[in-house]
Amino acid sequence: MSKTITCSAPVNIAVIKYWGKRDEELILPTNSSLSCTLSQDQLQTRTSVSFSPTYTKDRLWLNGKEEDVFKSARLRNCLSETRRLRSEYEASLEKKGNSSVAKLSQYFVHAASINNFPTAAGLASSASGYACFVFALCKLYELPISVSDMSRIARTGSGSACRSLFGGFVAWEMGQLKDGSDSQAVQIAPETHWPEIEAIILVVSDAKKATSSTSGMQTTVQTSELLQHRISEVVPRRMKEIIHAIEQKDFKAFAEITMKDSNQFHAVCLDTYPPICYLNDVSKKVIELLTAYNSGPDGIKAAYTFDAGPNAVIYAPKANIKELIQFISFYFPPPRSNPTAYFPDPLKIFQGESWASPKESDFPSQVRGIIPVFPEGSINRIIHTPLGDGPRVLDEGSSLLTAEGLPKEQNA
Amino acid sequence: MSKTITCSAPVNIAVIKYWGKRDEELILPTNSSLSCTLSQDQLQTRTSVSFSPTYTKDRLWLNGKEEDVFKSARLRNCLSETRRLRSEYEASLEKKGNSSVAKLSQYFVHAASINNFPTAAGLASSASGYACFVFALCKLYELPISVSDMSRIARTGSGSACRSLFGGFVAWEMGQLKDGSDSQAVQIAPETHWPEIEAIILVVSDAKKATSSTSGMQTTVQTSELLQHRISEVVPRRMKEIIHAIEQKDFKAFAEITMKDSNQFHAVCLDTYPPICYLNDVSKKVIELLTAYNSGPDGIKAAYTFDAGPNAVIYAPKANIKELIQFISFYFPPPRSNPTAYFPDPLKIFQGESWASPKESDFPSQVRGIIPVFPEGSINRIIHTPLGDGPRVLDEGSSLLTAEGLPKEQNA
Numbered sequence: 001m002s003k004t005i006t007c008s009a010p011v012n013i014a015v016i017k018y019w020g021k022r023d024e025e026l027i028l029p030t031n032s033s034l035s036c037t038l039s040q041d042q043l044q045t046r047t048s049v050s051f052s053p054t055y056t057k058d059r060l061w062l063n064g065k066e067e068d069v070f071k072s073a074r075l076r077n078c079l080s081e082t083r084r085l086r087s088e089y090e091a092s093l094e095k096k097g098n099s100s101v102a103k104l105s106q107y108f109v110h111a112a113s114i115n116n117f118p119t120a121a122g123l124a125s126s127a128s129g130y131a132c133f134v135f136a137l138c139k140l141y142e143l144p145i146s147v148s149d150m151s152r153i154a155r156t157g158s159g160s161a162c163r164s165l166f167g168g169f170v171a172w173e174m175g176q177l178k179d180g181s182d183s184q185a186v187q188i189a190p191e192t193h194w195p196e197i198e199a200i201i202l203v204v205s206d207a208k209k210a211t212s213s214t215s216g217m218q219t220t221v222q223t224s225e226l227l228q229h230r231i232s233e234v235v236p237r238r239m240k241e242i243i244h245a246i247e248q249k250d251f252k253a254f255a256e257i258t259m260k261d262s263n264q265f266h267a268v269c270l271d272t273y274p275p276i277c278y279l280n281d282v283s284k285k286v287i288e289l290l291t292a293y294n295s296g297p298d299g300i301k302a303a304y305t306f307d308a309g310p311n312a313v314i315y316a317p318k319a320n321i322k323e324l325i326q327f328i329s330f331y332f333p334p335p336r337s338n339p340t341a342y343f344p345d346p347l348k349i350f351q352g353e354s355w356a357s358p359k360e361s362d363f364p365s366q367v368r369g370i371i372p373v374f375p376e377g378s379i380n381r382i383i384h385t386p387l388g389d390g391p392r393v394l395d396e397g398s399s400l401l402t403a404e405g406l407p408k409e410q411n412a
Numbered sequence: 413m414s415k416t417i418t419c420s421a422p423v424n425i426a427v428i429k430y431w432g433k434r435d436e437e438l439i440l441p442t443n444s445s446l447s448c449t450l451s452q453d454q455l456q457t458r459t460s461v462s463f464s465p466t467y468t469k470d471r472l473w474l475n476g477k478e479e480d481v482f483k484s485a486r487l488r489n490c491l492s493e494t495r496r497l498r499s500e501y502e503a504s505l506e507k508k509g510n511s512s513v514a515k516l517s518q519y520f521v522h523a524a525s526i527n528n529f530p531t532a533a534g535l536a537s538s539a540s541g542y543a544c545f546v547f548a549l550c551k552l553y554e555l556p557i558s559v560s561d562m563s564r565i566a567r568t569g570s571g572s573a574c575r576s577l578f579g580g581f582v583a584w585e586m587g588q589l590k591d592g593s594d595s596q597a598v599q600i601a602p603e604t605h606w607p608e609i610e611a612i613i614l615v616v617s618d619a620k621k622a623t624s625s626t627s628g629m630q631t632t633v634q635t636s637e638l639l640q641h642r643i644s645e646v647v648p649r650r651m652k653e654i655i656h657a658i659e660q661k662d663f664k665a666f667a668e669i670t671m672k673d674s675n676q677f678h679a680v681c682l683d684t685y686p687p688i689c690y691l692n693d694v695s696k697k698v699i700e701l702l703t704a705y706n707s708g709p710d711g712i713k714a715a716y717t718f719d720a721g722p723n724a725v726i727y728a729p730k731a732n733i734k735e736l737i738q739f740i741s742f743y744f745p746p747p748r749s750n751p752t753a754y755f756p757d758p759l760k761i762f763q764g765e766s767w768a769s770p771k772e773s774d775f776p777s778q779v780r781g782i783i784p785v786f787p788e789g790s791i792n793r794i795i796h797t798p799l800g801d802g803p804r805v806l807d808e809g810s811s812l813l814t815a816e817g818l819p820k821e822q823n824a
Contacts, residue, residue: 226679229641256685263687267638271679273672274703281693291686 001102002052002405005140006398009132009391011043011123012036012163012170013199013313015258015305016238017265019213020221020231026180027159030221031235034171034242035163036315037191038199039388042346045128047113048400049136055108061400061407062129063114077156078134079109086141104141111136112400112407117383123201124213124307130157131164135391147390151185167191167389169246171239191387194249196317200324201383202332204282204310211276213308216269223273230268235261251317255294255303258315262305278308282332282378286312289331289370293324296366318386322349325382327367330358335377343382413514414464414817417552418810421544421803423455423535424448424575424582425611425725427670427717428650429677432633432643438592439571442633443647446583446654447575448727449603450611451800454758457540459525460812461548467520473812473819474541475526489568490546491521498553516553523548524812524819529795535613536625536719542569543576547803559802563597579603579801581658583651603799606661608729612736613795614744616694616722623688625720628681635685642680647673663729667706667715670727674717690720694744694790698724701743701782705736708778730798734761737794739779742770747789755794 012035020030087105151162175183245253302316334342432442499517563574587595657665714728746754
């Protein structure tokens with residue numbers, strides 16, 4: 001017997017940032033965090049997993065390229081834990097008198113995974129990747145566990161992956177226990193609770209390779225004198241406040257906390273020794289533009305947040321998206337080499353109109369005359385997406401593996 | 413009777429940063445700070461003050477342009493306090509039976525002040541300016557007060573001005589009293605204690621007007637959640653540590669604290685809402701270069717520090733200055749429009765050699781191959797200076813005022 005399961009999982013972008021581990025091995029964070037799950041229709045990881053008696057070892061292909069599963073403790077964590085749970089499950093079924101239980105835990109696994117967004121987009125693929133891998137394994141093994149249980153396993157692959165197990169608004173509760181059994185994701189509200197909120201991702205060109213999150217947060221924990229205060233005082237309060245804002249659909253409160261927490265995350269990076277600076281001059285200009293935008297008569301209309309790199313993610317009510325993209329694309333004109341990839345507009349917000357030549361006179365007055373206009377291509381691409389649901393099981397036709405358990409050619 | 417006094421005062425650059433007032437009126441800081449005084453032979457404010465029965469009001473010319481003394485509470489603070497002390501002094505002398513005391517406190521004052529460094533250099537002139545103004549008035553009035561007493565008056569003009577009343581290494585003790593009478597500068601060590609330490613100022617081109625220190629620190633005090641921790645925990649310990657490092661001439665300890673405190677100052681700026689970002693991509697590159705430089709076999713060889721703007725100040729032992737300037741001028745080539753102003757070399761460290769075409773192969777290996785090389789003119793000017801002494805009384809020939817009490821033409 002053999003079986004293949006194909007799943008997809010979404011990207012999530014935190015509004016209360018995760019930065020710092022209290023346990024490097026188990027990936028236990030120094031503070032809770034909260035994110036929004038973005039729609040898989042725009043950005044997703046798709047993963048097929050299969051088992052077969054013919055397989056001679058565990059194998060994994062990422063974007064068509066084979067990875068050595070045994071070299072990655074994180075991949076092994078996820079695979080061995082789901083397999084252990086399957087083995088337990090098999091034993092418990094047998095104990096209940098079910099003698100025909102398939103011993104799936106004894107078979108090797110093949111897996112193939114692709115992202116539908118270019119690596120060059122600078123979007124962390126580890127969150128959606130590990131979430132998808134673990135979710136697919138749990139489905140393959142038919143494990144009778146909750147999504148929060150799955151999130152704990154995904155957490156041991158990549159911390160923020162645990163938040164990609166749910167749609168909508170998701171908290172990663174840091175937990176207190178040493179073994180990490182209470183450090184998991186929970187859904188605060190589904191995406192349908194507050195469908196007005198959408199996201200714009202500004203993909204910023206940056207020659208410089210950023211400090212990796214893993215080593216960056218390690219250095220911050222070791223050297224930042226301000227991090228402790230953030231962990232013990234600031235984040236616990238902000239978690240409560242932003243959950244309340246989400247429940248009340250209070251965008252101004254949600255946005256202010258989001259911006260403040262992004263600022264503070266980058267502040268503790270700068271307080272690290274040697275300092276870590278993820279924001280560049282383009283990022284700073286985006287902050288300046290949104291600060292100006294939010295200073296108008298209507299108050300806060302959009303919230304920026306930045307992860308461990310210069311890319312901006314902007315959360316805003318649907319009604320403000322068009323004018324946001326208009327003035328952002330004025331101050332950051334498309335790259336001449338590839339203007340059509342700059343803003344593909346799959347959601348058709350500019351249907352029947354031109355977005356390519358925004359006129360300053362059309363903008364809200366508070367964002368006019370904010371010089372300088374940046375060189376063409378300072379922002380490579382604008383991605384616009386609603387929030388979305390958690391991992392999905394896809395039909396057989398979506399499989400990335402052939403009947404022999406090898407990656408289909410399309411992914412090579 | 414009439415009299416003119418001309419003085420000069422130095423610039424100081426903090427290594428433990430002042431950021432935040434607990435009293436806006438009296439300019440009382442939320443934490444102590446510490447600075448190095450730079451040599452007046454390179455950078456100075458010169459100020460002449462005079463009184464005369466013929467003057468009909470208080471008048472002040474800054475760089476040849478008349479300012480309205482009454483419009484500036486800060487100028488009035490300094491002038492009225494020194495005048496009040498003169499009046500008290502006159503009364504005390506009379507009380508002692510001296511009946512021929514000159515009632516200088518009843519005359520109007522004229523003052524003229526110039527900086528020998530261009531405003532475009534982006535160096536804060538308020539510290540040297542207020543220090544010089546107050547020092548000159550105290551000399552004009554022949555006040556029998558200590559330099560620390562003078563520093564308290566200068567503090568009410570511009571906080572960091574109090575530190576320019578001394579040479580060498582200077583602490584501004586924040587004090588505890590409500591009236592500010594214990595918030596003053598004290599000399600930790602004269603410049604002669606540790607003459608090996610020199611400074612390099614990198615004047616960074618920046619189109620954007622920075623947030624003023626006054627409003628910036630106000631917003632930080634109001635909104636940064638991390639500032640309190642810095643104030644109560646971090647700075648008190650760092651003050652002790654850096655004073656010890658200065659006393660022991662321990663450059664590595666001095667440099668590490670200096671860099672960490674610069675980082676933390678910019679961290680609390682970023683934690684401000686809306687955030688304040690004084691560092692730009694050039695500043696970040698300077699940090700990256702010095703971090704690489706300090707990662708070599710000899711450990712820490714130079715310390716960066718940044719005030720409320722993108723300019724870098726580097727403190728380093730004299731022995732390292734030449735190679736520092738070599739590799740910095742390689743990564744930041746001189747502006748083509750004015751290459752000779754880029755590095756005037758008044759201290760002749762490149763005497764008989766070429767500094768203009770640095771070769772990467774000559775650099776310490778840890779600073780080779782750090783791309784990118786920035787566009788010409790990203791740094792406008794390199795100023796190299798030793799540390800120096802406190803305010804000086806200059807001879808009559810240095811006066812900026814004519815016999816009639818008007819600014820000499822050279823300053824118009």
